[in-house]
Each structure stands twice: as structure tokens, then as C-alpha cells.
Amino acid sequence: AQSVTQPDIHITVSEGASLELRCNYSYGATPYLFWYVQSPGQGLQLLLKYFSGDTLVQGIKGFEAEFKRSQSSFNLRKPSVHWSDAAEYFCAVALEYGNKLVFGAGTILRVKS
Amino acid sequence: NAGVTQTPKFQVLKTGQSMTLQCAQDMNHEYMSWYRQDPGMGLRLIHYSVGAGITDQGEVPNGYNVSRSTTEDFPLRLLSAAPSQTSVYFCASRTDRGGSPLHFGNGTRLTVT
Numbered sequence: 585a586q587s588v589t590q591p592d593i594h595i596t597v598s599e600g601a602s603l604e605l606r607c608n609y610s611y612g613a614t615p616y617l618f619w620y621v622q623s624p625g626q627g628l629q630l631l632l633k634y635f636s637g638d639t640l641v642q643g644i645k646g647f648e649a650e651f652k653r654s655q656s657s658f659n660l661r662k663p664s665v666h667w668s669d670a671a672e673y674f675c676a677v678a679l680e681y682g683n684k685l686v687f688g689a690g691t692i693l694r695v696k697s
Numbered sequence: 698n699a700g701v702t703q704t705p706k707f708q709v710l711k712t713g714q715s716m717t718l719q720c721a722q723d724m725n726h727e728y729m730s731w732y733r734q735d736p737g738m739g740l741r742l743i744h745y746s747v748g749a750g751i752t753d754q755g756e757v758p759n760g761y762n763v764s765r766s767t768t769e770d771f772p773l774r775l776l777s778a779a780p781s782q783t784s785v786y787f788c789a790s791r792t793d794r795g796g797s798p799l800h801f802g803n804g805t806r807l808t809v810t
Contacts, residue, residue, distance in 0.1 A: 593737070616796045627701070627787055627801030628740075635796050674739055682796050683728070683747065684755060687739035 588677050590688035597665050598696050605660040605691050607675030616678035617658045618685070619649055623671045631673075634658060645669070670695045699723050703788050703802035710778040710809045718773040718805050720788030726800070727793035729771040733757065733784040734804070740787065746771055747793065778809045 589608045597603050609615065616635050620628040632643025639651040649660045658675060675688040704719045722729065730745035732755075742755030746765040760782060762774040771790075775782060785806050789799040 630798040
């Protein structure tokens with residue numbers, strides 16, 4: 585079945601440490617890929633997206649993600665985490681010409697000082 | 698610029714009651730959609746619309762109706778609420794380019810008792 589998997593439900597990192605959030609998808613073709621962030625009580629905000637071309641994409645707030653076709657992965661990274669990065673992060677895949685967005689279950693990031 | 702506006706923010710219904718969740722956007726976006734967010738399940742697509750007069754089902758459409766009479770508005774109707782519909786509902790819109798990012802409202806938290 586087609587799916588988006590975020591294996592880590594919760595991740596805790598120290599402020600200033602590096603971060604990697606994992607995302608794997610199971611679709612035949614390379615879909616459009618997104619990472620969104622959700623702060624408590626808010627809607628989702630786009631961090632970055634990948635359509636084609638350079639497999640390392642830069643986003644807002646110092647985040648980047650790398651698309652690896654061989655691993656069907658699109659992992660999100662940040663070299664130095666700030667306390668304000670604490671939130672829930674969602675990986676998503678766009679299907680059917682972008683009309684249907686399938687989300688992973690999310691990863692809750694906690695930042696300790 | 699208001700973006701995507703959802704009303705109400707909170708709602709409590711009894712089983713069997715009906716209600717309409719409102720969504721309006723002022724960005725002239727052709728595409729609008731409704732998602733529900735449940736713990737551990739990410740966001741799941743309920744219905745979407747690619748323009749006025751055109752709607753289609755998403756992943757979890759049962760128990761929900763939509764219509765799109767104008768570009769700006771995309772209401773979601775619950776005809777007979779059930780406890781399984783307790784969730785947080787998000788409306789989102791984007792331009793008609795398939796890979797363009799979604800703009801989310803701040804959500805409606807619905808409880809069905």
C-alpha cells in the first residue's frame with residue numbers, strides 16, 4: 585500500500601545539537617515531497633519541498649532535506665537546533681497531480697536546554 | 698491579508714447533530730481541501746475542490762459533505778455527527794499549480810459526545 589512513514593514519534597535533542605528527522609515513502613514514481621511544521625494550536629507551515637533536480641533542498645528557518653531515490657527517503661536536517669524549533673514535523677507526499685497530499689504520522693521534537 | 702480563515706475554533710456536538718465548519722480564503726486560490734488530524738495518524742484528506750462547482754473525495758470522506766459555490770468558500774458539513782468524528786479539522790488552499798504549497802487555517806477542534 586502507498587504510505588508515508590515517519591519512524592520516530594518523539595525526538596529529544598539538546599539546544600545547539602544537530603537534528604535529523606526521518607521520512608520514507610512507498611510510491612512507484614518520484615512524487616512531490618514536502619516537510620511541514622506545526623506549532624501547538626496552529627495550522628501547518630511549509631518548511632521546504634522537492635520536485636526534481638538537486639536532491640538537497642534548502643528551506644526556511646535553517647532546515648534542509650535530502651532526497652535519496654534509492655532509499656525512498658526524504659530526511660529533514662538542521663545543523664544546530666534552537667529552542668523555538670520545538671514543534672511537530674510532518675513529511676508529506678503529493679499524488680494525483682498534487683490534488684491529494686498524504687501525510688506521515690508526524691514527529692514531535694522536544695528541545696532541551 | 699487574512700489567508701485561510703476557519704470558524705468556529707471550537708465546537709461541541711451531541712451524537713446525531715449536524716453542523717457546518719466554515720472555511721474562507723482571500724488569496725484567489727482555485728484549490729481548497731479539508732483534512733482531519735488525529736493523534737498518531739497525521740492529517741488525512743476528507744474532500745477537496747479544484748475550483749467552483751468541482752469537488753472530489755479524499756481518503757476519509759464518509760460522513761462529510763462539501764460544496765464549492767464560490768472560489769472563496771469551502772464549507773464542510775457533518776450531517777449526523779458521530780463520536781468517531783471528534784478531531785481537529787484543517788482547511789487548506791493553494792494555487793492551481795500541482796506542486797504549490799498548501800496554506801492552512803488554524804483549525805477547528807470538534808468534540809462529539
